[in-house]
Structure formats: C-alpha cells, structure tokens
Amino acid sequence: MANETLNFKDNARLGRVVTVDTSRVLISVEEHQQMTSIAVGNLIAIQGRTASEYLIGIIERVTRSISEKLLLEEISNEGEIPLGESQDDFIKAVLIGTYKAVDGSLSNTFKRGADCFPQIDRDCFHISGSNLQLFMNLLSANVKENERLTLGHFMADETAVAIANGDKFFQRHAAILGSTGSGKSWSVALILERAAALKAANLIVFDMHGEYSTLCEGKNAIAQQYRIAGPGDLDGSDERSLFIPYWLLNREEMLALILDRSDDNAPNQAARFTEHVRALKEQTLNKEERNDVLETFTVDSPIPYSIELLLDRLDKDNSEMVPKEGGSGTKQGPWYSKLSRFMGRMKAKIDDRRCGFMFQPPVECNSYEWLENMLSKLFSASESEKGIKIIDFSEVPSDVLPIVTGVLARLLYNIQFWMDKDSRHPLTIICDEAHLYLPVRDSAEAAEKRALEAFERIAKEGRKYGVSLLVVSQRPSDVSRTILSQCNNFLVLRLTNDQDQSVVKRLLPESMVGITDILPLLDLGEALLLGDSILLPTRIKLAKPHIAPESATRQFWSDWANREPQPNAVSNAVEALRRQVRS
Known part of the structure; x- marks a missing residue:
C-alpha cells in the first residue's frame, strides 16, 4: 500500500471544473449516474498541473436542476418546436490541499492548501473505494510514530485509523466542544488514556463534578486524584485534600473576594489591606532570614502571613484615636470606622467552612516550605509516579470557583515561567466545564475577571513556557472569546444550539465554515477534528476509553421501570447536606 498512488479509472470521473474562486470550485457533473454515489462531505480530486498532482476538495453542496429546452433537432412537419427536459448536475466543493504521487524524491505526499488554482475544464474524480482507503491512511502515515495521538477511525473509511499529531494538538491549545451527552467526558478520558501510555505525561484536569475519579481507582488507574478540601477535610488528615491558602492569592484576587467596590471607603480599605499584607510578608521573610527575597519581593509574592494578625492591624486602624493638634485630648484617626464593612466581609469568609480550604488551612500550610511541596506533587511526571493529576x-462554592481555578492556573504558569528553560517539562491544563469560570469578559464579575486574566495569559503566552490549555465546554458561546480564539485545534461533537454553532464557525477560516453544518446531526461519539494536528478537517468516530468517566446520563425511563429508591437515600443525603460532606 505504501508504494501505491491514487489511480482513477474512467468510472471514477465526475465531470469538469466550470467555476473557480479562491477556495471553492464548481464542478459540472457529466457522468449523471455518479450523482447517486456522492454526498456532502465526500472527497474529490481535481487534476492539477501534472499527471501526478491533484487538488483535493470536500463536497459541500450537490445540486440537480431540471429545466425545459427547445428540441431543435425534432422540429415537426408543421414547424412546431417541441420542448424537452434538460438535466444539469453540479457539485460545489471547498479546496483543502494538494496531493502529489511524486514530489521530488518523495512519493504519496499530501499537504494542506492548494499549490495552484484548478484550471477550467480540468477533470474531477470521486475519491472512493481503494483510493479513499489509500488517501485516509496517508493522512495518518504523515504523523511520526512518536507524535501519534490515536483518536478512533475516519467516518469516510472505517478501516483507516484517525491519528492526530500529538505535539501539534497540545502545543497551541485545543478545545473539546459539544452539547451535554454528546461524549465530551469520554473524549477527555480517551485522550488521558493515550497520554498515560507515555513515559512522563504531565496533565492536570480541573474536574468540576468529580466524574473522572474512576480513572484514579483500581490496579489499572492512570491518574492521581486530589480534591479541593471540603468542610469535612479541614483537619488535613487526607493526603488527597488540596488546600489553597489565602496567602497564595495576589492582591487583586483577594480584593475581588472581600472588597465592595461600590463602598465609598473602598479605596481606603484597599490601601490599608495592601500596606499591612506587605508588612506581614516582610515579617515572615525576616523570621525565615530570607534576605535575598527581602530585596525584591512584592505584595503579590506568595509568602505566608497570618490573617489573624492582618485583622488585628485593620481593627487597630479602624478604632485608632490620635492626639489632637496642640496635644490636648484625642480625635478619630484617619481610618476610623472606615474599615468596618471590609473587616466584616473578611470575617464572614474566614468563618465560612465552605471556604475553609482557603481561610482555615492546617497549620503546616502556612509554613514557608509548604508551597514547594504542594507544587512538586502537581508537577510530578515520571514512570514511577502517575503524571496525570x-x-x-465539586465542593468549591460557585462564587469562589473562578478565583480558585485562576489562582491554581496562575501558580502553574508562573512556576513554568520562572523555571530554567532547560528544566521545563511541558504541562497541559484541562479546563473541564470551562463556561463555569471562564466566561465572556463582557459579562464577567470581578472574581471571574481575575480568573480570566490568568487563563488568557496562558492562552496568549503559555506556549513559550511549555503550558497549554485543553478547554472543554458544552456552551462555547459562554466561554471567553480570547481563550477560544487562541485554540488551534478543535474536537467538536454534536452541537444543537445555534449560538454555540456560530461560535465554532467564527473560529474557523471562511473556507471551512460549510463543514460545520453537520454539527447538529452528529451521533454520540462522532466529532469533527479540525486544526493544526491533522492535515484534513474530517469527521471521525472516537474510540471508547477503557475506563469510562462517571458521566453517563441516567436512564430515566428504564430506572423508573426497573428500580425502586433506596430506603435511606434521602435521610443520608440530608445529613450529608448538613455536614457539607459528599460520600
């Protein structure tokens, strides 16, 4: 097969080129019987400049028009000219690449883009049968063995394996988009399985619903599991519990949580907060004798400090009385009673056990060495340690979710940024349910904007420092335009919402837009694979992962027919709700 080339016989000929523009061609189908064997999405080959060169296109429209014509050759004796039917068949196709049977010292090459425009009257052929099999296999053969990311098989030819270039898929960010129930979670699980087979994969999944826990269980586990500590984990006894202590938040992130920008005293509150936090971090550095850090640290540097001491300092400002001029008596200080509401909001966050992972961490989380230990776990990637984390x-309150995801993403990026370039190990962050914390900027609240800043920086600059994003969402219309526009690869499953389809179309070149018309018709597990990682934008059937995530849709009718509710289910759930602990 490797030495075979596309070989078209007369019965594969469709017709000839009649119209050409920059990216599309119109083919007049002269072999009318061929109209029953072609369909939208099929591939065609147009004869190029030489006998060994073909321009490859995807059919996006098939039309047949019937019109009346004068049959001049059948004029009757009375001089009447009868009418007959005229059948005109046309194919409209978008040009996607160039195939060469011989290309210098190479043979059987395909590259994206047309080397030249097709000429009028050039023959056009339907790529089918053995030619289709050869061509689809050629797409996979173009990917080097060590760069192969196997995703399933091509719908155009089920014998041909759909292989993407793994380097290109992750280098410039990617997105998995699809309506609920279309197979997004299975797609993520499949990609994680493929990555787990590598020597030192390094991926971190932001799992919003706990549905990927199955990948961490049993002897065939492929990942390590952590969870943001819930109200029942605050003693720190569970090694899987992850804390994000308040001192990891930078100034803007902390203020987004506790500062009311509409408060007349907001500028004063922000100023005192900033001054005291910097002073407390300086105290820590002096205590730790970190003189080198003392010279260059900023208020945003991740240095532990005591939030209780911060409150004490703010309370002192808020109630301070200062001597009057002339020394007779006292008067209210410059911050007197201006920090009360700010302190109240801070205390409310500190006392909220749902936010305990941030404001009530174990004592060891406030040690200077803790951050290094925590990030070392998240960056682990070796044959002895599972590199997928x-x-x-799922237990993080929705109002602080954007801040928490943003803090983690910012930390991961900053570690790569400040790491010696020869020591960097590539990292991909998988953003599950991205619409929950990466909204369109125009509709984002203060906390969400802080998260957007972190992720948008990764989207724009992460490639330089070995950090990429894999964005997963059922509502692409609700996801940051900046982040999606930086994605160069898309795995798009069924999308039924017009707004979501429009977002995908806007992200693609104009010549590719027609391919997306099939999105609402895709079956479960079918997807369009588009972007740098594959030469041909194509429809594929995704392989099933060996370990399925816990995302299967409940079978309502079947469960109603065959199961009864468990007797203690409600009482157990009520107590879990009260304890704020999920089983």
Whole structure:
C-alpha cells in the first residue's frame, strides 16, 4: 500500500471544473449516474498541473436542476418546436490541499492548501473505494510514530485509523466542544488514556463534578486524584485534600473576594489591606532570614502571613484615636470606622467552612516550605509516579470557583515561567466545564475577571513556557472569546444550539465554515477534528476509553421501570447536606 498512488479509472470521473474562486470550485457533473454515489462531505480530486498532482476538495453542496429546452433537432412537419427536459448536475466543493504521487524524491505526499488554482475544464474524480482507503491512511502515515495521538477511525473509511499529531494538538491549545451527552467526558478520558501510555505525561484536569475519579481507582488507574478540601477535610488528615491558602492569592484576587467596590471607603480599605499584607510578608521573610527575597519581593509574592494578625492591624486602624493638634485630648484617626464593612466581609469568609480550604488551612500550610511541596506533587511526571493529576472542584462554592481555578492556573504558569528553560517539562491544563469560570469578559464579575486574566495569559503566552490549555465546554458561546480564539485545534461533537454553532464557525477560516453544518446531526461519539494536528478537517468516530468517566446520563425511563429508591437515600443525603460532606 505504501508504494501505491491514487489511480482513477474512467468510472471514477465526475465531470469538469466550470467555476473557480479562491477556495471553492464548481464542478459540472457529466457522468449523471455518479450523482447517486456522492454526498456532502465526500472527497474529490481535481487534476492539477501534472499527471501526478491533484487538488483535493470536500463536497459541500450537490445540486440537480431540471429545466425545459427547445428540441431543435425534432422540429415537426408543421414547424412546431417541441420542448424537452434538460438535466444539469453540479457539485460545489471547498479546496483543502494538494496531493502529489511524486514530489521530488518523495512519493504519496499530501499537504494542506492548494499549490495552484484548478484550471477550467480540468477533470474531477470521486475519491472512493481503494483510493479513499489509500488517501485516509496517508493522512495518518504523515504523523511520526512518536507524535501519534490515536483518536478512533475516519467516518469516510472505517478501516483507516484517525491519528492526530500529538505535539501539534497540545502545543497551541485545543478545545473539546459539544452539547451535554454528546461524549465530551469520554473524549477527555480517551485522550488521558493515550497520554498515560507515555513515559512522563504531565496533565492536570480541573474536574468540576468529580466524574473522572474512576480513572484514579483500581490496579489499572492512570491518574492521581486530589480534591479541593471540603468542610469535612479541614483537619488535613487526607493526603488527597488540596488546600489553597489565602496567602497564595495576589492582591487583586483577594480584593475581588472581600472588597465592595461600590463602598465609598473602598479605596481606603484597599490601601490599608495592601500596606499591612506587605508588612506581614516582610515579617515572615525576616523570621525565615530570607534576605535575598527581602530585596525584591512584592505584595503579590506568595509568602505566608497570618490573617489573624492582618485583622488585628485593620481593627487597630479602624478604632485608632490620635492626639489632637496642640496635644490636648484625642480625635478619630484617619481610618476610623472606615474599615468596618471590609473587616466584616473578611470575617464572614474566614468563618465560612465552605471556604475553609482557603481561610482555615492546617497549620503546616502556612509554613514557608509548604508551597514547594504542594507544587512538586502537581508537577510530578515520571514512570514511577502517575503524571496525570485530577483535581476535584465539586465542593468549591460557585462564587469562589473562578478565583480558585485562576489562582491554581496562575501558580502553574508562573512556576513554568520562572523555571530554567532547560528544566521545563511541558504541562497541559484541562479546563473541564470551562463556561463555569471562564466566561465572556463582557459579562464577567470581578472574581471571574481575575480568573480570566490568568487563563488568557496562558492562552496568549503559555506556549513559550511549555503550558497549554485543553478547554472543554458544552456552551462555547459562554466561554471567553480570547481563550477560544487562541485554540488551534478543535474536537467538536454534536452541537444543537445555534449560538454555540456560530461560535465554532467564527473560529474557523471562511473556507471551512460549510463543514460545520453537520454539527447538529452528529451521533454520540462522532466529532469533527479540525486544526493544526491533522492535515484534513474530517469527521471521525472516537474510540471508547477503557475506563469510562462517571458521566453517563441516567436512564430515566428504564430506572423508573426497573428500580425502586433506596430506603435511606434521602435521610443520608440530608445529613450529608448538613455536614457539607459528599460520600
């Protein structure tokens, strides 16, 4: 097969080129019987400049028009000219690449883009049968063995394996988009399985619903599991519990949580907060004798400090009385009673056990060495340690979710940024349910904007420092335009919402837009694979992962027919709700 080339016989000929523009061609189908064997999405080959060169296109429209014509050759004796039917068949196709049977010293090459425009009257052929099999296999053969990411098989030819270029898929960010129930979670699980087979994969999954926990269980586990500590984990006894202590938040992130920008005293509150936090971090550095850090640290540097001491300092400002001029008596200080509401909001966050992972961490989380130890776990990637880390965010309150994801993403990026370039090990962050914390900027609240800043920086600059994003969402219309526009690869499953389809179409070149018309018709597990990682934008059937995530849709009708509710289910759930601990 490797030495075979596309070989078209007369019965594969469709017709000839009649119209050409920059990216599309119109073919007049002269072999009318061929109209029953072609369909939208099929591939065609147009004869190029030489006998060994073909321009490859995807059919996006098939039309047949019937019109009346004068049959001049059948004029009757009375001089009447009868009418007959005229059948005109046309194919409209978008040009996607160039195939060469011989290309210098190479043979059987395909590259994206047309080397030249097709000429009028050039023959056009339907790529089918053995030619289709050869061509689809050629797409996979173009990917080097060590770069192969096997995803399933091509719908155009089920014998041909759909292989993407793994380097290109992750280098410039990617997105998996699809309506609920279309197979997004299975797609993520499949990609994680493929990555787990590598020597030192390094991926972190932001798991919003805890559905990827199955990948961390049993002897065939492929990932390590962590979870953001819930109210029942605050003693720190569970090694899987992950804390994000308040001192990891930078100034803007902390203020987004506790500062009311509409408060007349907001500028004063922000100023005192900033001054005291910097002073407390300086105290820590002096205590740790970190003189080198003392010279260059900023208020945003991740240095532990005591939030109780911060409150004490703010309370002192808020109630301070200062001597009057002339020394007779006292008067209210410059911050008197201006920090009360700010302190109240801070105390409310500190006392909220749902936010205990941030404001009530174990004592060891406030040590200077803790951050290094925590990040070393998240960056672990070796044959002895599973390099895929799944972080369960399911117990994080929705109002602080954007801040928490943003802080983690910012930390991961900053570590790569400040790491010696020869020591960097590539890292991909998988953003599950991205619409929950990466909204369109125009509709984002203060906390969400802080998260967007972190992720948008990764989207724009992460490639330089070995950090990429894999964005997963059922509502692409609700996801940051900046982040999606930086994605160069898309695995798009069924999308039924017009707004979501429009977002995908806007992200693609104009010549590719027609391919997306099939999105609402895709079956479960079918997807369009588009982007740098594959030469041909194509429809594929995704392989099933060996370990399925816990994302299967409940079978309502079947469960109603065959199961009864468990007797203690409600009482157990009520107590879990009260304890704020999920089983």
